[in-house]
Amino acid sequence: MLIxxxxxxxxxxxxxxxxYRSRRNxxxxxxxxxxxxxxxxxSAHAATAFGPLAASPLSTTETPTSRRAVTTYNNFxxxxxxxxxxxxxxxxxxxxxxxxxxxxxxxKPRSLGIDELLKLVPPEERIYRMRCVEGWSMVIPWVGxxxxxxxxxxxxxxxxxxxxxxxxxxxxxMTRGVLDWPYTEGLRLDEARHPLTILAVGLYGEVxxxxxxxxxxxxxxxxxxxKGAKSLVAIRFVERQPVTAWMKAGPSEYxxxxxxxxxxxxxxxxxxxERRIGEFTKxxxxxxxxxxxxxxxxxxxxxxxxxx
Amino acid sequence: xxxxxxxxTAIKAALFLACLLPAGLLWQxxxxxxxxxxxxxxxxxxLGEWTLRFLLITxxxxxxxxxxxxxxxxxxxxxxxxxxxxxxxxxxxSYVWLDQxxxxxxxxxxxxxxxxxxxxxxxxxxxIPLAATSSNFAIRRLxxxxxxxxxxxxxxxxxxxxxxxxWLVKKDITEPLVYSVILAALxxxxxxxxxxxxxxxxxxxxxxxxxxxxxKVIKIFSE
Numbered sequence: 001m002l003i004x005x006x007x008x009x010x011x012x013x014x015x016x017x018x019x020y021r022s023r024r025n026x027x028x029x030x031x032x033x034x035x036x037x038x039x040x041x042x043s044a045h046a047a048t049a050f051g052p053l054a055a056s057p058l059s060t061t062e063t064p065t066s067r068r069a070v071t072t073y074n075n076f077x078x079x080x081x082x083x084x085x086x087x088x089x090x091x092x093x094x095x096x097x098x099x100x101x102x103x104x105x106x107x108k109p110r111s112l113g114i115d116e117l118l119k120l121v122p123p124e125e126r127i128y129r130m131r132c133v134e135g136w137s138m139v140i141p142w143v144g145x146x147x148x149x150x151x152x153x154x155x156x157x158x159x160x161x162x163x164x165x166x167x168x169x170x171x172x173x174m175t176r177g178v179l180d181w182p183y184t185e186g187l188r189l190d191e192a193r194h195p196l197t198i199l200a201v202g203l204y205g206e207v208x209x210x211x212x213x214x215x216x217x218x219x220x221x222x223x224x225x226x227k228g229a230k231s232l233v234a235i236r237f238v239e240r241q242p243v244t245a246w247m248k249a250g251p252s253e254y255x256x257x258x259x260x261x262x263x264x265x266x267x268x269x270x271x272x273x274e275r276r277i278g279e280f281t282k283x284x285x286x287x288x289x290x291x292x293x294x295x296x297x298x299x300x301x302x303x304x305x306x307x308x
Numbered sequence: 309x310x311x312x313x314x315x316x317t318a319i320k321a322a323l324f325l326a327c328l329l330p331a332g333l334l335w336q337x338x339x340x341x342x343x344x345x346x347x348x349x350x351x352x353x354x355l356g357e358w359t360l361r362f363l364l365i366t367x368x369x370x371x372x373x374x375x376x377x378x379x380x381x382x383x384x385x386x387x388x389x390x391x392x393x394x395x396x397x398x399x400x401x402s403y404v405w406l407d408q409x410x411x412x413x414x415x416x417x418x419x420x421x422x423x424x425x426x427x428x429x430x431x432x433x434x435x436i437p438l439a440a441t442s443s444n445f446a447i448r449r450l451x452x453x454x455x456x457x458x459x460x461x462x463x464x465x466x467x468x469x470x471x472x473x474x475w476l477v478k479k480d481i482t483e484p485l486v487y488s489v490i491l492a493a494l495x496x497x498x499x500x501x502x503x504x505x506x507x508x509x510x511x512x513x514x515x516x517x518x519x520x521x522x523x524k525v526i527k528i529f530s531e
Contacts, residue, residue: 066345073345081480084344134478136346178480249479268475269422270414277345281409 049206050123050143058196058294059127065138067204069277074211075132076230078167078174078183086211092173093231095214104164104237107155114201114215120153121145125205126198128221130228131260131289137274142219143202148193156189160237163192165218165229179245185218185229186242186256188298196221196294199232222291224258255308259299260289264308310380323384327391330358331398348406355399356428360473360487362392363466367494374501386442389462393439396432424475431468434461466491 064070076086079093100117103109112120123143131137151163169182191197200219201208208214213230220227226246246254253267262272262285273282288295299307311319334354337343343350366388373381408415418425438459440446447455470491474484 069345077480081482083346136349265421268424270418273414275346275348275407280348282407282411 050118050202053123053125053143053205056124056126059125059141060129060139060290062127062129062139064127064141064204065277070138070140070203071209071211073277075134075225076211076213077178078169078181078231079211080175081178087209090210092170093168093210093214095208095210095231098215100216100232101234102150102154102236103234105157105160105239106237107157108153110154117145117150117199117216118201121149123201126200126219128196128219129289130219130221130225131274131285133224133226133254133258133266133271135269135271135274137276137285139276141204142198142200143205143208144198144200144219146195147197147199147218148195150199151193154237156237159239161189162238162241163187163189164234164236164238164242165232166234166236167229168231168233180248181245182233183229183245184242185227185244187220187227188241189237190298191220191295194295194298196291200228222260222288222295224260226254227258257299257304257307259304259308260285261287261304261308263287264305309378316380316383320384320387323387327362327387330354331395348402352399352402352407355395355402356473359392359395359399360466360469362388362395363462363469364487364490364494366392367462367466367491371494371497390439390442393435396435400429400432424472427468427475428472431465431472434465434468438462438465463495466495 072087073083074086075083079086079089096114098114099111100114101109101111123145125141126144127139127141129137130140163186165185165187167183167185171181174181187197198219200213200217201215203209203212208217213228213232216232217230218228218232241256244254244256246258247256260271265271271285274285275282286292334343334351338347338351341347366385369381369385369388373379404410404415408418419429420426438461441450441455441458450458470484470488473487474481477484
């Protein structure tokens with residue numbers, strides 16, 4: 001049985017991606033032709049299910065992967081271990097109503113729903129490269145909020161050094177075994193605060209589909225995709241480095257950092273190249289997934305072979 | 309029930325077409341763009357799984373024959389074995405061509421450095437002499453006994469195939485486990501027969517001239 005979530009927007013009101021993309025292209029071109037003063041904000045905004053979204057200088061200009069591929073080729077083991085499974089099992093996760101807890105070593109812990117979250121920090125469009133540890137990649141136009149802005153609001157205590165992310169898990173409807181549930185991930189506090197790190201609530205200008213981690217998920221574009229824990233129920237500030245679900249599953253294969261690195265192979269396969277979904281030949285994988293300029297300094301002096 | 313020669317020819321032709329079906333469906337899926345977001349992975353993976361399936365089907369012929377008494381099915385075994393080889397070659401080609409696009413240094417590195425590729429490649433190389441000696445001429449030339457011992461290489465080949473799949477998956481080992489259990493059953497039944505045979509021979513060894521005795525044979529050794 002398909003349980004439909006009550007949308008807070010009519011499907012007819014949602015602008016199809018191809019329409020808003022062409023609008024955006026038009027606006028961008030118009031913005032280029034007209035003096036900046038004549039169209040002050042037009043080129044930076046586009047109409048979406050979230051209202052006008054601010055574009056970000058952190059977005060890539062590469063062509064996004066098709067919406068169909070982004071929403072049918074997913075690793076979301078709670079909804080099945082084949083990549084086509086999650087899109088077929090969306091009824092197993094009900095993304096509304098939802099509560100996200102922010103807890104641990106913070107002065108102002110709080111629980112909040114998605115609407116509240118979006119009122120606290122306005123969503124932006126972030127077009128990011130996504131590199132999976134399995135050797136494929138995509139370009140995904142996320143809608144998300146900078147995690148750092150949210151972290152500031154809860155006032156982390158001085159002893160908080162790491163942030164742990166916990167995904168929703170319901171034993172009755174979701175995959176049993178395979179990993180030690182619930183799925184957990186972690187970041188160093190400075191990684192969590194980095195402007196590139198976002199909590200995604202949508203993609204292609206629309207509400208985040210269940211198979212992509214609805215209603216809210218982590219996106220850390222310079223790390224392998226599995227760091228982006230889906231369907232988050234808790235963000236926890238802790239003192240010690242958390243042990244993540246994949247570290248428990250294979251400590252020799254998956255480390256805490258999981259930074260995209262063409263020079264550090266997975267023990268069983270090379271990470272030097274990747275297949276961009278939709279392309280025929282492989283491309284070279286870039287250090288830190290091409291975000292070295294922005295995040296390289298986070299790892300200055302660290303041996304990334306040891307801290308993989 | 310033993311089919312007549314024309315019937316067997318028809319069965320062989322039907323089997324040949326059936327064996328081509330997975331490849332045909334894969335081609336159709338590629339043309340129709342219905343293989344998902346990563347068709348190259350889907351093709352490579354499917355060809356590999358069919359290689360393993362054909363190996364297991366080939367290994368199932370002898371047990372099926374023994375338990376059903378359909379001795380004629382052994383005459384289908386060569387087709388099944390050769391299709392296992394053909395799918396294996398296609399699987400390797402899809403890796404070399406579609407996946408790596410003839411990047412020979414990367415391929416050589418993979419074969420040497422990645423245990424799962426090493427064992428898969430070894431399995432395919434081991435299949436070459438078997439495919440090469442599949443003709444009636446080769447069987448006659450080698451002699452039945454030699455031919456048979458050479459073709460027992462299918463046992464390690466199938467084991468390497470299962471291991472190749474097992475080491476490839478990231479975490480969910482359900483599928484390789486299913487193939488491995490089936491293989492274990494197919495090899496286990498052979499070990500059981502061999503043990504039975506050994507016992508029979510052992511029992512017989514103490515009665516070297518059994519045929520000479522008339523009347524009741526008295527066992528003087530108990531096992």
